[in-house]
Amino acid sequence: MNTQDKNSLWVRLADTLASVRKTLRIMSYNKAGFIGFLAIVAIILISYVGPYLVELDTDTKVDKIYQTPSNEFWLGTDHQGRDIFSYIIHGGKDVIAVGLAAGLISTFIGVTFGTLAGFAGGRVDSAIVAITDFVLTVPRFPLLVVLAAILTFDRNIYLGIILGLLNWPGLLRAIRSQALSLKERDFVQAARALDLGTPHIIFREIVPNMMSYIIISFTLAMTGAIYALVGLVLLGLAPFSGTNWGIMLSLAYTRGAMFFSDSLWYIMSPVVAIAILQLALVTMNRSLELIFNPRLRTEA
Amino acid sequence: MTTPALSQPVADESAPTLAQRLRRLSRSYLVRKILKALVTAWAVVTFTFFLIRLLPGNPIEQYTNQLVTTYGIPYHEALDQAKALFSIDFDQPVLYQYVNFVGNLFRGDLGKSILSPGTPVSDIIVQWLPWTVFSVGTGLMLSFSVGVVLGLLMAFRRDSLFDHILTLYASLMTSVPNYLFAIAVIVLLGARWQIIPIAEMRGVLSSGIEPALSWTFIKDALFHASLPISIYFFTGVGGWMLTMKSSTIGVLEEDYVTVSRAKGLKDNRILTAYVGRNASLPIFTQLAIAIGFVVGGSVIIESLFQYRGLGLTLFQSVQRRDYTVMQGVFLILTFSVIVANLLADILYSWIDPRIRLEDKR
Numbered sequence: 183m184n185t186q187d188k189n190s191l192w193v194r195l196a197d198t199l200a201s202v203r204k205t206l207r208i209m210s211y212n213k214a215g216f217i218g219f220l221a222i223v224a225i226i227l228i229s230y231v232g233p234y235l236v237e238l239d240t241d242t243k244v245d246k247i248y249q250t251p252s253n254e255f256w257l258g259t260d261h262q263g264r265d266i267f268s269y270i271i272h273g274g275k276d277v278i279a280v281g282l283a284a285g286l287i288s289t290f291i292g293v294t295f296g297t298l299a300g301f302a303g304g305r306v307d308s309a310i311v312a313i314t315d316f317v318l319t320v321p322r323f324p325l326l327v328v329l330a331a332i333l334t335f336d337r338n339i340y341l342g343i344i345l346g347l348l349n350w351p352g353l354l355r356a357i358r359s360q361a362l363s364l365k366e367r368d369f370v371q372a373a374r375a376l377d378l379g380t381p382h383i384i385f386r387e388i389v390p391n392m393m394s395y396i397i398i399s400f401t402l403a404m405t406g407a408i409y410a411l412v413g414l415v416l417l418g419l420a421p422f423s424g425t426n427w428g429i430m431l432s433l434a435y436t437r438g439a440m441f442f443s444d445s446l447w448y449i450m451s452p453v454v455a456i457a458i459l460q461l462a463l464v465t466m467n468r469s470l471e472l473i474f475n476p477r478l479r480t481e482a
Numbered sequence: 483m484t485t486p487a488l489s490q491p492v493a494d495e496s497a498p499t500l501a502q503r504l505r506r507l508s509r510s511y512l513v514r515k516i517l518k519a520l521v522t523a524w525a526v527v528t529f530t531f532f533l534i535r536l537l538p539g540n541p542i543e544q545y546t547n548q549l550v551t552t553y554g555i556p557y558h559e560a561l562d563q564a565k566a567l568f569s570i571d572f573d574q575p576v577l578y579q580y581v582n583f584v585g586n587l588f589r590g591d592l593g594k595s596i597l598s599p600g601t602p603v604s605d606i607i608v609q610w611l612p613w614t615v616f617s618v619g620t621g622l623m624l625s626f627s628v629g630v631v632l633g634l635l636m637a638f639r640r641d642s643l644f645d646h647i648l649t650l651y652a653s654l655m656t657s658v659p660n661y662l663f664a665i666a667v668i669v670l671l672g673a674r675w676q677i678i679p680i681a682e683m684r685g686v687l688s689s690g691i692e693p694a695l696s697w698t699f700i701k702d703a704l705f706h707a708s709l710p711i712s713i714y715f716f717t718g719v720g721g722w723m724l725t726m727k728s729s730t731i732g733v734l735e736e737d738y739v740t741v742s743r744a745k746g747l748k749d750n751r752i753l754t755a756y757v758g759r760n761a762s763l764p765i766f767t768q769l770a771i772a773i774g775f776v777v778g779g780s781v782i783i784e785s786l787f788q789y790r791g792l793g794l795t796l797f798q799s800v801q802r803r804d805y806t807v808m809q810g811v812f813l814i815l816t817f818s819v820i821v822a823n824l825l826a827d828i829l830y831s832w833i834d835p836r837i838r839l840e841d842k843r
Contacts, residue, residue, distance in 0.1 A: 319526065324793075417797060
């Protein structure tokens with residue numbers, strides 16, 4: 183019995199590995215998307231594992247201000263002689279975390295209420311659409327700027343929640359139109375005829391068919407949240423705790439480092455880092471589409 | 483138009499009753515959309531009203547205390563001044579404040595600025611609004627026209643090198659935040675390689691130049707606006723290219739395009755008369771909505787270039803806690819979006835007759 187259990191464990195492990203390999207292979211069908219996916223994995227590893235390997239340089243070395251990249255300082259030094267490379271390694275965590283939180287909240291609200299609106303129809307639909315239209319009308323960034331005067335964002339996570347609560351209208355509309363079209367399909371009619379119950383129909387029939395939409399909406403919500411987060415920090419309206427990429431940019435802006443030729447690396451490093459993160463998120467979409475929407479796969 | 487079944491005999495069956503008139507009116511697409519805009523506007527006003535009231539720490543009290551401590555004004559006088567500034571009365575019941583607030587809005591009274599005492603908020607808005615509209619509007623017009631044309635061409639010459647390069651550019655521009663480009667331009671082109679004289683280009687006008695219809699003024703205004711406009715253009719054109727490209731691809735697959743090709747019409751003719759018009763349909767409503775967001779400008783880009791427009795005004799009023807200006811600007815921003823959405827709806831129904839006909843069942 184013991185060897186049998188061990189065998190089945192190995193078998194399951196092998197199965198999981200095989201499906202992971204298959205997923206990766208499907209994603210590689212779209213070159214750009216695959217590169218995006220690898221970039222995201224790299225960024226996540228760097229941001230979450232990196233800090234344990236590279237220590238944050240907090241010593242002020244007045245004699246080494248604004249140095250260009252060298253063997254000792256891979257990306258040069260900042261206005262206090264600190265190693266920029268270490269700050270880049272440590273800076274990704276907050277940005278990714280807030281983006282993730284905001285993306286999850288937006289997607290959850292968008293999917294739940296979008297499917298509900300599309301599927302239920304009638305008054306529920308009209309009410310949800312009315313609320314969505316209202317939130318859509320208020321311009322998002324000015325509202326965030328105004329909110330920054332009213333609420334003080336003590337911790338980054340609150341900002342993530344607020345961003346999540348503002349990003350869902352676009353998603354909801356897309357999900358709702360998908361749900362509306364899926365509602366009429368045969369398999370839904372069949373499920374209805376079998377009286378399988380609304381929760382089953384929503385979660386087991388409709389949602390799995392919208393997965394590609396949902397995942398893509400999620401990554402787009404993340405990029406939108408990161409845009410808003412870095413923008414707010416740059417303006418100085420968001421929390422200043424920590425040393426994320428946005429704060430690096432903000433410090434560069436307020437210290438006038440932008441207009442100073444030698445501080446090039448100090449500013450461009452977070453700019454490039456954020457740009458790569460956003461680009462990778464958007465391009466990864468194309469590979470993700472291939473996984474969740476098998477019709478798009480054209481196997482050689 | 484069927485008359486509803488009535489239990490009592492109607493005096494004249496041919497003339498529509500009030501109920502029938504109202505019902506017909508409510509089915510009109512136009513009326514529905516206007517009503518929706520009004521309701522949204524009311525909701526926004528209410529939302530803004532309660533948003534400002536939710537401020538932690540009564541701003542009127544804060545201002546009153548400030549007046550008392552700084553200027554030694556007796557408390558009641560200070561309180562009256564504060565109330566006049568805010569154009570609302572905190573002592574009165576909330577409903578009364580609300581009605582007062584809405585009434586003032588109808589008269590165009592948005593209150594007075596706290597930090598520039600005596601200046602009506604509407605004056606401040608009118609002073610800085612044109613600069614935002616000028617810069618963002620020009621950027622939008624340029625990026626739209628160029629983007630649409632390029633998008634059309636990209637779809638027509640799909641999978642060519644032209645298409646690939648431009649799609650790459652467009653994807654880059656739409657995913658990376660626009661202010662990062664502005665920073666890169668300032669740092670690389672301005673500070674590092676000194677191609678662009680960024681120090682001179684800050685602000686809206688050089689000192690000493692008066693707004694007038696003179697060539698010096700126009701030249702100077704364009705000089706200062708060129709950086710923001712370029713940023714809006716280069717980052718915005720990508721979005722329009724991609725949207726137009728996908729819209730055109732959809733149209734290219736339609737039957738009438740194949741037929742016109744089979745008829746032997748020249749590519750140019752098909753492009754302009756058949757494909758171009760139909761592909762632009764959804765684009766125009768997007769343009770109308772984008773125009774609505776012009777007034778908000780971009781807070782970040784305006785602060786990076788110190789280009790004093792409505793966006794920067796909003797930001798500064800937030801920084802300095804000038805609540806009345808904040809409230810006024812925010813309302814103006816949202817109203818312009820509502821109006822633009824309404825115009826977009828009307829425009830769409832006018833361009834695409836199918837929407838209108840849907841209602842005349």
